[in-house]
Amino acid sequence: MSRRYDGPVIDPHHHLWDLSLGRHPWLQKKPAAGEEMVFGSIAPLQRDYGVDDYLADAAGQNIVATVHVEAGWSDTHLSQESRWLNGLDKTGGVARRYVARVPLDAPLAFDLLDAEATNAQVVGIRDIVSWHPDPAKSFARSQHLMTSPRWQAGLAHATRLGLVFDLMLFPWQMGEATRLASDFPETLFVLNHCGSPADRSPEGMALWRQGLRELARAENVQIKISDLVAYDNHWTHTSLASVIDHCLACFGTKRAMFASDFPVAGLHASFDEVYSTFRSVAAALSLDEQRDLFFTTANRTYRVGLAAGDNSES
Numbered sequence: 001m002s003r004r005y006d007g008p009v010i011d012p013h014h015h016l017w018d019l020s021l022g023r024h025p026w027l028q029k030k031p032a033a034g035e036e037m038v039f040g041s042i043a044p045l046q047r048d049y050g051v052d053d054y055l056a057d058a059a060g061q062n063i064v065a066t067v068h069v070e071a072g073w074s075d076t077h078l079s080q081e082s083r084w085l086n087g088l089d090k091t092g093g094v095a096r097r098y099v100a101r102v103p104l105d106a107p108l109a110f111d112l113l114d115a116e117a118t119n120a121q122v123v124g125i126r127d128i129v130s131w132h133p134d135p136a137k138s139f140a141r142s143q144h145l146m147t148s149p150r151w152q153a154g155l156a157h158a159t160r161l162g163l164v165f166d167l168m169l170f171p172w173q174m175g176e177a178t179r180l181a182s183d184f185p186e187t188l189f190v191l192n193h194c195g196s197p198a199d200r201s202p203e204g205m206a207l208w209r210q211g212l213r214e215l216a217r218a219e220n221v222q223i224k225i226s227d228l229v230a231y232d233n234h235w236t237h238t239s240l241a242s243v244i245d246h247c248l249a250c251f252g253t254k255r256a257m258f259a260s261d262f263p264v265a266g267l268h269a270s271f272d273e274v275y276s277t278f279r280s281v282a283a284a285l286s287l288d289e290q291r292d293l294f295f296t297t298a299n300r301t302y303r304v305g306l307a308a309g310d311n312s313e314s
Contacts, residue, residue: 009062016095050088053263066097099122109153113158114161125166129146130173131143146177164189166190181215190221191223193261194212197232240277244281258275282294
């Protein structure tokens, strides 16, 4: 058996926010009594989460660089998130690269994409397509964004600009995603959060497993193994390992990467618990395969620009 990976780690999915800016409507609303998002109550997230908070959570995990993924800024201030990130202290390697948010079917989508592409730190775009029949658990503004001609035109423009597309959806949407990946072979898609296995019933998990197998056949799709605990609040090592193992069986290590999704994952697990699980499950793999998951795939996909073993903080 291989030893656990102890090399440099890139975290390719986390969020930062400053609520005093008034830019995060989803974090500023007061939920109705009993209302929860798909990952639970947002109340513990309704606080500032900055670079120092992330570094405190991630201490001891040898994080050398991170990719900041858009944190739901309001539509009227979209282009400001990347500029705000540019002004943060990056000496700890946090937010070395960004995945920005652009609604791909917006009237000014091309202009917004062009503006983001001028920022060297922006390497990807996310426009969440996760639709749920319960509005409180739905992230998308409509059910079939992926089949919209206007939305697809925006995706094509992002691809022309060399931007990765972070794909966040629910398992019942994987058929649409599989067709999208086939129709856009030049686009590099990164599936977020293992494909969001939110329905934990036997039928729901069977749907997720089959959908993931089919989506993984598209060579232009990669996967982030992240925030498993959001959909498995009463998780055990065994329950998380079964999901990780299926992701790896479908995608392999060259198209997979471990990510924290902090602070959202912090609703149900500590940073150390998340990465301890990753290290434990991955220990059965070779060190090169482990390095893929913790460093190499993210470094290549998001053009982080670090050499193996690099502890650069620039």
